Every structure is written in C-alpha cells, then in structure tokens.
Amino acid sequence: MSDPPFLWPVEHIHSGDDAQNGVLCAGNMMLTAHSLGIGSCWIGFASSLGEDPGVLKDLGVPEGHRLIAPLIFGYPKKVDGTATPRNDPVILKWVKDQ
Numbered sequence: 550m551s552d553p554p555f556l557w558p559v560e561h562i563h564s565g566d567d568a569q570n571g572v573l574c575a576g577n578m579m580l581t582a583h584s585l586g587i588g589s590c591w592i593g594f595a596s597s598l599g600e601d602p603g604v605l606k607d608l609g610v611p612e613g614h615r616l617i618a619p620l621i622f623g624y625p626k627k628v629d630g631t632a633t634p635r636n637d638p639v640i641l642k643w644v645k646d647q
C-alpha cells in the first residue's frame with residue numbers, strides 16, 4: 550500500500566473498560582474494505598497515540614470518547630488471492646441440544 554489513510558473508530562466510554570462496539574466497528578470496516586478490493590491492517594503499535602491528550606485534541610475526539618482501533622487502508626500493489634495457511638482449529642467443546 551502507498552500513503553494509506555489512517556482511520557480510527559472512536560467509542561463513547563460507557564462503563565468499565567470494554568471496547569466491544571469499537572472493535573466490532575473496526576472489524577466491519579475491514580471486511581467492507583476487503584469487499585471493495587481495499588486492504589487494511591490494524592496497527593496495534595499506534596494505540597499509544599490514543600493515550601496522548603494532544604493527539605486526541607488534534608483529532609477532535611469529543612470528551613468522554615476514546616480511540617479504539619488504529620486502522621490503515623489502501624489499495625494493495627498486488628493481490629495474491631491465496632489464503633494464508635492456517636493451523637487446525639482447536640475445538641474446546643461442542644454443545645448439543647438435548
């Protein structure tokens with residue numbers, strides 16, 4: 550990707566420290582991007598920027614909200630088309646109806 554835009558879902562802080570809404574939003578953004586031929590990556594190492602009050606102010610993040618998932622998007626230079634090899638799933642337990 551070249552010069553990828555940086556998008557960062559923002560979540561209103563409810564109670565506790567959960568981030569489900571923002572993470573769900575991020576996942577949907579990544580899936581939607583993929584369906585449009587756009588690549589994305591979660592840049593976890595940028596998360597600390599979301600702790601910086603100056604960055605929050607510059608980005609216009611409202612009071613009582615926080616940044617959740619730093620995402621970059623862009624058009625891949627090449628698309629391989631093959632799936633990344635996966636380990637076999639670890640199935641903890643099957644639950645059956647009685």
Ligand SMILES: Cc1cc2nc3c(=O)[nH]c(=O)nc-3n(C[C@H](O)[C@H](O)[C@H](O)COP(=O)(O)O)c2cc1C
Nearest residue numbers: 589590591592593594595596618619632633634635
């Ligand atoms: C919380 C989180 C943080 C990540 N941080 C980075 C990162 O800083 N740099 C990076 O290149 N990829 C980052 N990724 C992407 C992962 O390296 C990986 O590409 C992605 O989880 C898909 O992995 P998979 O293809 O094995 O399923 C992050 C992913 C997650 C879920």
